Amino acid sequence: xAQISATEQPNMxxxxxxxxxxxxxSTLKQQLDQELSLFQESLTSLKMAQTKFQNSGEALEKxxxxxxxxxxxxxxxxxxxxxxxxxxxxxxxIDIGTRYYAEKDMDAAKDYFKRKIQFVxxxxxxIQFLGLEKSKIRDAIVEIIEMKLQQQS
Amino acid sequence: MSEDLQxxxxxxxxxxKNTQKELQKAISSRQQLDGQLNENMIVKDELDILPKDAKxxxxxxxxxxxxxLIEAKQNVSKRMEYIxxxxxxxxxxxxxxxxxQDTHRESLQKLQHQFQxxxxxxxxxx
Numbered sequence: 001x002a003q004i005s006a007t008e009q010p011n012m013x014x015x016x017x018x019x020x021x022x023x024x025x026s027t028l029k030q031q032l033d034q035e036l037s038l039f040q041e042s043l044t045s046l047k048m049a050q051t052k053f054q055n056s057g058e059a060l061e062k063x064x065x066x067x068x069x070x071x072x073x074x075x076x077x078x079x080x081x082x083x084x085x086x087x088x089x090x091x092x093x094i095d096i097g098t099r100y101y102a103e104k105d106m107d108a109a110k111d112y113f114k115r116k117i118q119f120v121x122x123x124x125x126x127i128q129f130l131g132l133e134k135s136k137i138r139d140a141i142v143e144i145i146e147m148k149l150q151q152q153s
Numbered sequence: 154m155s156e157d158l159q160x161x162x163x164x165x166x167x168x169x170k171n172t173q174k175e176l177q178k179a180i181s182s183r184q185q186l187d188g189q190l191n192e193n194m195i196v197k198d199e200l201d202i203l204p205k206d207a208k209x210x211x212x213x214x215x216x217x218x219x220x221x222l223i224e225a226k227q228n229v230s231k232r233m234e235y236i237x238x239x240x241x242x243x244x245x246x247x248x249x250x251x252x253x254q255d256t257h258r259e260s261l262q263k264l265q266h267q268f269q270x271x272x273x274x275x276x277x278x279x
Contacts, residue, residue, distance in 0.1 A: 096200070097193075097195055097196040097199070098196045098229070099212045100196055100211055100212075100220075101210040101211070101212060101217055102200070102207055102209050103207060103208035104203075104207075112199075
């Protein structure tokens with residue numbers, strides 16, 4: 001797909017915005033607007049994923065080898081719980097995506113969540129950076145459109 | 154004459170809009186595939202760092218079924234292969250749609266230009 005960026009990259013053409021006509025500029029602006037709103041959505045979902053991983057990581061901290069045999073309430077449905085006992089507290093099952101679950105020991109599990117949180121945070125930083133860049137280009141385009149409109153009138 | 158032109162413009166506009174819709178659909182399915190590929194890549198990375206004797210389960214409906222690690226790995230790479238193929242198909246579709254859209258836009262502009270000229274002519278004769 002076509003990409004818009006302020007920094008020069010291989011396989012990309014440099015375009016002087018002032019040489020484009022108003023229709024081209026507004027298509028460009030529309031495209032950027034769409035991308036920006038997509039970024040916003042992605043940021044929200046990433047934030048949600050981050051919170052989930054953080055919560056799971058915190059939950060792991062609560063389980064230690066001393067917890068073995070302790071009573072817990074297991075949610076069968078959202079509104080029904082049955083009593084159970086903790087067993088094999090050194091191993092946990094983790095959802096690693098696409099319906100696969102892997103058994104990991106405590107340390108590996110903690111490491112997993114730490115890695116995931118780091119990964120998600122990195123992605124968020126990347127998106128924030130790109131978003132900033134694109135909104136700058138968008139502002140420039142709006143300015144040029146206004147300039148051209150004034151020239152026309 | 155102008156009615157004929159108007160009809161032409163209308164039909165061109167309709168096909169332009171149709172192409173636009175199809176393009177949107179192709180783009181959103183591309184995005185979906187991209188997301189699936191990413192997810193599978195992450196799972197693959199995760200499976201790769203698991204120890205050989207790790208227990209892996211696959212959730213099928215409400216139950217977890219124990220799977221061999223190798224089987225899981227094979228399954229994920231097969232899926233990635235499939236998704237990559239689909240992505241390529243989708244990309245081709247998007248390029249051809251974009252081309253189609255451009256030709257429609259061009260002929261639409263031409264027709265509009267003709268229409269305007271016809272109107273100017275009509276105004277002069279009146």
